[in-house]
Amino acid sequence: MRRLDAPIRGYAWGSRTAIAALQGRPVPSDGPEAELWMGAHPGAPAVLADAGVGLDAAVTADPAGLLGAETVEEFGPRLPFLLKVLAAAAPLSLQAHPTTAQAEAGFDAEDAAGVPRDAPHRTYVDRHHKPELLVAVEEFDALCGFRPPRESADLLAALDVRHLHPVIAELHNPDQAAALRGAVTALLTMPVPGPLVAATVKAAAGRPGYELVGELAAMYAGDAGVVLALLLNRVRLAPGEAVWMPAGNLHAYLKGVGVEIMAASDNVLRGGLTPKHINVPELLRVLRFEVLADPVVRPVDLAPGVCTWPVPVPDFALFRATLSGGSAELPGTGPRIALCLTGEVTVDDGTQPLTLRGGEVAFAAAGTKALTVTGTGDLYMATPGR
DSSP states (O other), X not given: OEEEEOOEEOOTTBBXXXXXXXXXXXSSOSSOBOEEEESOOTTSOOEETTTTEEHHHHHHHOHHHHHOHHHHHHHOSSOOEEEEEEEESSOOOEEEOOOHHHHHHHHHHHHHTTOOTTOTTOSOSSSOOOOEEEEESSOEEEEEEEOOHHHHHHHHHTTOOGGGHHHHHHHTOSSHHHHHHHHHHHHHTOSOOHHHHHHHHHHHTTOTTOHHHHHHHHHSTTOTHHHHGGGEEEEXXXXXXXXXXXXXXXXXXXXXXXXXXXXXXXXXXXXXXXXSXXXXXXXXXXXXXXXXXXXXXXXXXXXXXXXXXXXXXXXXXXXXXXXXXXXXXXXXXXXXXXXXEXXXXXXXXXXXXXXXETTOEEEEOTTSOOEEEEEEEEEEEEEOOO
16 A cells, blocks of 8 residues: 545635544644545646655556556546545535546547637546546535426426516426426526526525525625526435436535545536636536436445445446444455545555555555455545446
8 A cells, every 4th residue: 555645625615624624734724625636637646655756647657557457448547536525615616527528529629729728718628527426424515416397497486586487487398308408598698697696586585495595696696506506406415425426417516525536537517606617508518408306326335334336437436434443345456545534544455554544545556455444434445436
């Protein structure tokens, strides 16, 4: 096992307590700490502590040795997943992620148009898809996927706001996909959404079930995303529950701390609730206008103290071991990243055992033994899914 030093991304919506407390540092931190990145993504690669080398550079130098021939054959010479701790003290943007085909086409088109790859208005920063799974560490509040359009129509109609009538009419289309597409398009392409948002906020004030409208409007006054949020499922995850975001799923994290795993990409198409670049035409092109009946993914027990959250992609799998002085074995012999979330846990891949404490991270190269973990605490392990 090799220790990893994981960088922290300081986005404005981040918590000043969660990641600092996890790592045993003084609270509050000097600034917002939004995400702890554990992977080889070039945007913020973790560093192999024993060599002082970024994991991305190490993989480039020896892809077969670190990733294994099977991973390289399927994904190329790159670690296919990125593990994060996400700590949201304020809402993230309304967003979705592309399929691989959409990402490849979009990236190549922006390259051909001469859009600099580091430009703030660039939409596609790489050629990869970005499906995500987020597991709640504490109660986690999110918007995930569309609710049935008739439910959304009733929710909006109850506010009795004249400006909402065209959106409500779209939602009454008997074709659910057409209803959702029409309503979302109407909101996001409105030339001047301010009056609609203001009227909706006024009508929603003090009404049970509409609290989110005022909360979002306090940060993003006049943003159509304030109203669009009412078309999505409001999900409050208990610790251990997860949400799954495949390509085209419109979602927004609102508040909480979670362990997140995703395909190693940073492609984000935003539709609102953000000062960052918004590309409405491209977002509308990649969105999947379908009802998500149950957004919650529940853990599946594999052995005493060991669970996983099944997802239908080969890029990653996530496992958790909860230990009380005993031991467990986690599956897989490909490249693996282990995060000790709480307690003190020793991880052993058959090379050099390593003891991890809260917030500490380790890497196991492909070809080593299945990971044995001992001690007391919670440990998450990421690996290719296959």
